[in-house]
Amino acid sequence: MQARDSAVKQTGGRGQRGTFTEAGRRAQIVAAAIEVIAELGYHRASFARIADRAGLSSTGLISYHFNGRGDLMREVVSEVIKLADGYMRPRIEAQTSYAARLRAFIEGNLDLCADHPQELAALVEVIANSRGEDPGMVAFLDVTEGTLAIQVEQLRKAQAAGEFGAFEPWTMIRAIRAAIDDVVRRAVRNPALDVRAAGRELADLFDRATRRTA
Amino acid sequence: MQARDSAVKQTGGRGQRGTFTEAGRRAQIVAAAIEVIAELGYHRASFARIADRAGLSSTGLISYHFNGRGDLMREVVSEVIKLADGYMRPRIEAQTSYAARLRAFIEGNLDLCADHPQELAALVEVIANSRGEDPGMVAFLDVTEGTLAIQVEQLRKAQAAGEFGAFEPWTMIRAIRAAIDDVVRRAVRNPALDVRAAGRELADLFDRATRRTA
Amino acid sequence: MQARDSAVKQTGGRGQRGTFTEAGRRAQIVAAAIEVIAELGYHRASFARIADRAGLSSTGLISYHFNGRGDLMREVVSEVIKLADGYMRPRIEAQTSYAARLRAFIEGNLDLCADHPQELAALVEVIANSRGEDPGMVAFLDVTEGTLAIQVEQLRKAQAAGEFGAFEPWTMIRAIRAAIDDVVRRAVRNPALDVRAAGRELADLFDRATRRTA
Amino acid sequence: MQARDSAVKQTGGRGQRGTFTEAGRRAQIVAAAIEVIAELGYHRASFARIADRAGLSSTGLISYHFNGRGDLMREVVSEVIKLADGYMRPRIEAQTSYAARLRAFIEGNLDLCADHPQELAALVEVIANSRGEDPGMVAFLDVTEGTLAIQVEQLRKAQAAGEFGAFEPWTMIRAIRAAIDDVVRRAVRNPALDVRAAGRELADLFDRATRRTA
DNA sequence: CATGAATGAGGTTTCATTCAT
DNA sequence: GATGAATGAAACCTCATTCAT
Numbered sequence A, B, C, D: 001m002q003a004r005d006s007a008v009k010q011t012g013g014r015g016q017r018g019t020f021t022e023a024g025r026r027a028q029i030v031a032a033a034i035e036v037i038a039e040l041g042y043h044r045a046s047f048a049r050i051a052d053r054a055g056l057s058s059t060g061l062i063s064y065h066f067n068g069r070g071d072l073m074r075e076v077v078s079e080v081i082k083l084a085d086g087y088m089r090p091r092i093e094a095q096t097s098y099a100a101r102l103r104a105f106i107e108g109n110l111d112l113c114a115d116h117p118q119e120l121a122a123l124v125e126v127i128a129n130s131r132g133e134d135p136g137m138v139a140f141l142d143v144t145e146g147t148l149a150i151q152v153e154q155l156r157k158a159q160a161a162g163e164f165g166a167f168e169p170w171t172m173i174r175a176i177r178a179a180i181d182d183v184v185r186r187a188v189r190n191p192a193l194d195v196r197a198a199g200r201e202l203a204d205l206f207d208r209a210t211r212r213t214a
Numbered sequence E: 001c002a003t004g005a006a007t008g009a010g011g012t013t014t015c016a017t018t019c020a021t
Numbered sequence F: 001g002a003t004g005a006a007t008g009a010a011a012c013c014t015c016a017t018t019c020a021t
Helices: A022-040 A047-054 A060-065 A069-093 A098-115 A117-129 A135-160 A169-189 A195-210 B022-040 B047-054 B060-065 B069-093 B098-115 B117-129 B135-160 B169-189 B195-210 C022-040 C047-054 C060-065 C069-093 C098-115 C117-129 C135-160 C169-189 C195-210 D022-040 D047-054 D060-065 D069-093 D098-115 D117-129 D135-160 D169-189 D195-210
Strands: none
Touching: A022 A047, A022 A060, A022 A069, A022 A117, A047 A060, A069 A098, A069 A117, A069 A135, A098 A117, A098 A135, A098 A169, A098 A195, A117 A135, A117 A169, A135 A169, A169 A195, A169 B169, A169 B195, A195 B169, A195 B195, B022 B047, B022 B060, B022 B069, B022 B117, B047 B060, B069 B098, B069 B117, B069 B135, B098 B117, B098 B135, B098 B169, B098 B195, B117 B135, B117 B169, B135 B169, B169 B195, C022 C047, C022 C060, C022 C069, C022 C117, C047 C060, C069 C098, C069 C117, C069 C135, C098 C117, C098 C135, C098 C169, C098 C195, C117 C135, C117 C169, C135 C169, C169 C195, C169 D169, C169 D195, C195 D169, C195 D195, D022 D047, D022 D060, D022 D069, D022 D117, D047 D060, D069 D098, D069 D117, D069 D135, D098 D117, D098 D135, D098 D169, D098 D195, D117 D135, D117 D169, D135 D169, D169 D195
């Protein structure tokens, strides 16, 4: 049984000594993990380095709050997905045409990357490096896969509606995803990179690639 | 079946105890490393697992033949780049138009991936995970970057020749590279994936994305 | 009898499993290191042997408490220098003439050696074997050099005061140091050696060598 | 049975490929060992580094010619002692008084050190670091001890003859030895050191320390 | 005589985790 | 809730030595 069972308690209490809420501690550790993963990569983000970044004196505290490395990584992914979802969904849903939604998806991803490069880089790192290591992680890979499936469905509808041309939608969506993630990876290492401009370029690129040819 | 089947020759006579010539042993270890990296990923490819795969009794032997992990990884990259270059170059140079060369590049990459999924997956893994860890590795990152620069130059020429439309060539080439590598990554985990078909799809995709619009 | 007897305190109650406070554990390890270095020499004093001597189950614990071999050795040196300084300083400062101070220095060193042969032997071993290996160690070599410089200054003053004759003070002080350290080295291997008597002999020797000739 | 049994053969033969005589190879390796020991110290002088210095491609060759590290070190000691003896003996025997012989001994040692700093430094290193490691080494420690005993005898005779004053001769000779060795140690690291001048200073020093006081 | 591939022990260090306090 | 000392596995590397050729 883990400490996480007693989450969201004691927010106010006597918190005199900087005592964190369970949830607060977890959030603090996740934030540190995101930074370290973004800077050093998935496999160099050890508990020791994360604890150091978080200002904690012991790695034991991380093990105490998370049920292993997998649990922490899952939380990192979950946190960033939540952030991304909250940012992206309204932007996409504000569009009416399929093409506009695709553009909003691509540019939205990279606008978000401009604001939160570390978060997205950490997400990409963790997803890319999660082999079968953690069974619990598979759930998130499934989520990712599920998101792609939804987007594939959108592409199919756009094709059926005659707005998009003929192409294999899975290949297309994976190419889009890969291109975006590549920019994300480079963005965190090269702050001078104009991520938003790259977003516009990619949106143009995939607009041409998807549009029905005259 | 063991990795030693590939690219390995024994020194002489009865070879009873498996004494290899220097180059042979190195090749054997590199082959084993490629397999392990492709299967387990860069950072789980420890000397112990590579030695085990190669049927060696000690990790010390790897240290004996390679000047550290970086040296081995460099050899892996070098070996695969050599393989890829030998395969790709004639195919590309056989084409006359820029568009045909781009198609040959994309399809060639993935045809090669169909024949050598592990080699390409290992290459992608190592390149992706080589942070500043090894100074000697930077050389290969530079090679990679240099290759991209050459391809960018091709794109520019195609634009100048009016064969390709207007787009930012660096963004384009990185999107292409990312899309290919994504297929490579998935191919090694999912043997059912039709890599050649994905190659044709991507070639079509980027053909539309690069062609001058009427 | 174990090294833990020296300079070690347990945290609290029944201390059944040997959990030490940070400082206590460090002290215990340093004490074990001193013993092992004195007995086996600097380069045979591996973490494994030190851990064994200290009754620890893993070398990892030493790495946990010390930032590498250099850190441990620095602590060894620091500890013994502190011990020596506390012992020597009052004895020397109690003397009024330069000659008496020189005698107090020599005899004090070897009286201390009689009481703490291992500590001094370890000090001599570590200092003698610290090549440029550890940058942090250079600091201690500088301390040692600085101590010599101070003593050289004393010799010069004694010469200026007419108490000592003409000689090159650096050569003199190094000869003294070398002679003392030689006794220290032999003392730890040969418990029968009368270290205090050797101290008196050396004091006499260098008294004759330094005194102004009539 | 070792290769050394067939020593001093085939000096002339077909030595077409740079084939060394057994003795020649041993000498070459000993010379390389001396250099490495002098530069890096006893315990960093691994077979690998010695082979590298000697221009050999394998450490196996060293193991082939020497019956272990101890054997090589013994040869190093033996070689340097032979050199030193040939240099020192005539110089000392040319003197008539005990005091002059002592001076010749000290200055001779350091004149030799000026000409052969590495040889003497290697000797000092090996002697100082030879614990009970090698039983065969004990023989050389005994030789060293025996040499000291002879010198002690000389001191006693000088005292009996009234040329020297009253002191404990073992302490005296060890102080002399230690002072000389200290200069040797520093000489190899600091080429600017005026070793011969230090020799004269030490000779003066110990002349005052040994002479009968008026 | 010589080679150099192979070996296995031993070195330091980092890692995630556990557990008494 | 929190701490941080302790653990043991695993990592890479170097070492001296052996042995088939």
